[in-house]
Amino acid sequence: xxxxxxxxxxxxxxxxxxxxxxxxxxxxxxxxxxxxxxxxxxxxxxxxxxxxxxxxxxxxxxxxxxxxxxxxxxxxxxxxxxxxxxxxxxxxxxxxxxxxxxxxxxxxxxxxxxxxxxxxxxxxxxxxxxxxxxxxxxxxxxxxxxxxxxxxxxxxxxxxxxxxxxxxxxxxxxxxxxxxxxxxxxxxxxxxxxxxxxxxxxxxxxxxxx
Numbered sequence: 001x002x003x004x005x006x007x008x009x010x011x012x013x014x015x016x017x018x019x020x021x022x023x024x025x026x027x028x029x030x031x032x033x034x035x036x037x038x039x040x041x042x043x044x045x046x047x048x049x050x051x052x053x054x055x056x057x058x059x060x061x062x063x064x065x066x067x068x069x070x071x072x073x074x075x076x077x078x079x080x081x082x083x084x085x086x087x088x089x090x091x092x093x094x095x096x097x098x099x100x101x102x103x104x105x106x107x108x109x110x111x112x113x114x115x116x117x118x119x120x121x122x123x124x125x126x127x128x129x130x131x132x133x134x135x136x137x138x139x140x141x142x143x144x145x146x147x148x149x150x151x152x153x154x155x156x157x158x159x160x161x162x163x164x165x166x167x168x169x170x171x172x173x174x175x176x177x178x179x180x181x182x183x184x185x186x187x188x189x190x191x192x193x194x195x196x197x198x199x200x201x202x203x204x205x206x207x208x209x210x
């Protein structure tokens with residue numbers, strides 16, 4: 001007579017003999033962002049979730065995905081709009097400056113403002129400064145006494161503590177402690193890739209565009 005094995009023992013035996021399914025490692029996507037576009041990284045991380053690992057890089061040429069504000073001077077082959085950003089001229093709340101016209105904004109940053117104020121700009125190769133130069137300065141030089149902020153974080157800090165300062169910020173960087181006096185332009189937020197997006201890169205761009 002054959003002996004019957006307990007049902008629990010049979011299940012345990014089958015489980016021990018089953019071949020474990022290997023887990024697929026998460027895909028790694030390298031990402032570069034200009035300082036002005038940094039707030040848009042939150043959306044990228046949300047799209048990546050747990051299935052894609054984002055690796056930050058300081059070299060846009062080596063990145064799978066690059067985030068930029070405004071159109072580039074030499075558009076690459078693969079460029080995708082994922083949103084829109086408004087560039088603003090902002091001041092400390094105690095600054096006497098009120099709403100500016102385009103001509104007043106240009107004169108102010110050229111050093112012809114009345115009363116004199118301390119203007120802050122960015123390095124000329126920063127994407128947010130290229131937008132400002134295109135729509136406000138239009139190739140005209142800024143005041144030689146202008147101070148230079150390396151990124152919007154430094155710009156925001158300077159404008160927060162200096163009541164007489166005037167500077168430039170994307171709207172996504174604007175805080176309650178600052179006041180806008182002129183809207184420079186609304187420009188696209190762009191994803192740039194070195195090659196045609198495929199796999200995880202293509203999926204992330206589709207997610208960002210929804």
